[in-house]
Amino acid sequence: MTGGKSPFLWTLFSAGGTVAALLFPIHLFLTGLAFPLGWLDAPSHESLQDLVRHPLARLYLFVLISLPLFHWAHRFRYTLYDGLSLKHLAPLIVVVCYGGALLGTAMVVYTLWNLP
Amino acid sequence: MAETITLSVARYRPEEEAEPTVQTYEVPYRKDWVVLDALNYIKDQLDGSLSFRWSCRMGVCGSCGMTVNGEPKLTCAVFLSDYLPGPIRVEPLQYFPIVRDLVVDISDFLEKLQKVKPWIILKEEKPLSEGEYRQTPDQLDTYKQFSMCINCMLCYAACPIYGLEPGFVGPAAIALAQRYNLDSRDMGAQERLDILSQKGGIWDCTFVGECTKVCPENVDPAGAIQQYKLAGAAHWFKSLLLPWGAK
Structure with missing residues (x-):
């Protein structure tokens, strides 16, 4: 094994970036424009609840939220390192960034698990 | 009277100065001149002591790379007319140690x-x-x-x-x-x-x-x-x- 943990973290970064770039625009369009402006009929609360009851829908939401958090963590880490020249705080930055993404992921799991 | 354009060129002569300085030159403005032509005009007509690397003048050899107005450019590929009305700042490539004037240690x-x-x-x-x-x-x-x-x-x-x-x-x-x-x-x-x-x-x-x-x-x-x-x-x-x- 070479490259330390970099390949693993980069894979999460890269997968998260792909998810964010491909799927976020669809959600933003639907929930941010099409539904509120009445271009499309908004689904009812009940039908959405029915939808997320399905395990595949929950898995989708997990991927949709968790991976981009790791994308953020990686990008923000290097923004702090290089953009703000804070590399001397590396251990703290790593904990805050990836810890934040892990915490967010835990919250997603908790929320999705406990959906009625 | 012919038009001119100003070039602010980074100079560094290690035997004379500890830090790079800037020298300005007035060169004729010609529409068909690239920045490298202006540097060669300086070298031939105004100041033979200016040092820079170049060879092919046609984007093949890769030796005339310099920082032009803050951006890395092949000086044979950017025209004076891209930088009107001037002045044009010409400096050595960033991050490389400078050997002399616009020549860097590669x-x-x-x-x-x-x-x-x-x-x-x-x-x-x-x-x-x-x-x-x-x-x-x-x-x-x-x-x-x-x-x-x-x-x-x-x-x-x-x-x-x-x-x-x-x-x-x-x-x-x-x-x-x-x-x-x-x-x-x-x-x-x-x-x-x-x-x-x-x-x-x-x-x-x-x-x-x-x-x-x-x-x-x-x-x-x-x-x-x-x-x-x-x-x-x-x-x-x-x-x-x-x-x-x-x-």
Whole structure:
């Protein structure tokens, strides 16, 4: 094994970036424009609840939220390192960034698990 | 009366001064002149002591790279008319030690270039009687773009990571390593990955993307590095899951 943990973290970064770039625009369009402006009929609360009851829908939401958090963590880490020249705080930055993404992921799991 | 344009040129004469200074020159403005023509005018007509590198004047040799108005450019490829009304600031390429005036020390790049083994590696040469190593047009197309690099080092001068981490192998060298990895005749991908997985290799790149923006040959080093990272990550997962399989 070479490259330390970099390949693993980069894979999460890269997968998260792909998810964010491909799927976020669809959600933003639907929930941010099409539904509120009445271009499309908004689904009812009940039908959405029915939808997320399905395990595949929950898995989708997990991927949709968790991976981009790791994308953020990686990008923000290097923004702090290089953009703000804070590399001397590396251990703290790593904990805050990836810890934040892990915490967010835990919250997603908790929320999705406990959906009625 | 002929029009003129001002060039503010960085000077550094190590035997005379400790820090680089700026000298301004008025040169004739001609629509068909590139910045390199103006520098040559200065050298021939105004100040023979100005030092800079150039050779082909046509974007092939890669030796006239300088910082023009803050951006890394081949001075043979940017026209005076791009910078009207002037003045035009001409400085040496960023992040490289300055030898004199606009001439930088490129030995760091040459060392790194050699480190990534940018040549075809064969496990075994086949005998001449078996003929040449043939390649289809499709096989050529997979790496051709990365082979267009002219080693002008504009991408190094544009890369903030190279500025911050002098150990970083850098865009052009990684793109050239990838050029040979993608070559159907080559068998050295593993050797190169072993070198580029280490500190200073592909994982140092944070995908700023400036290398690709400044490349005069459209090589897209940033794309090459991301491809390389994908291959590196795949290899990493493989060696994690099958420790006995991959090397």
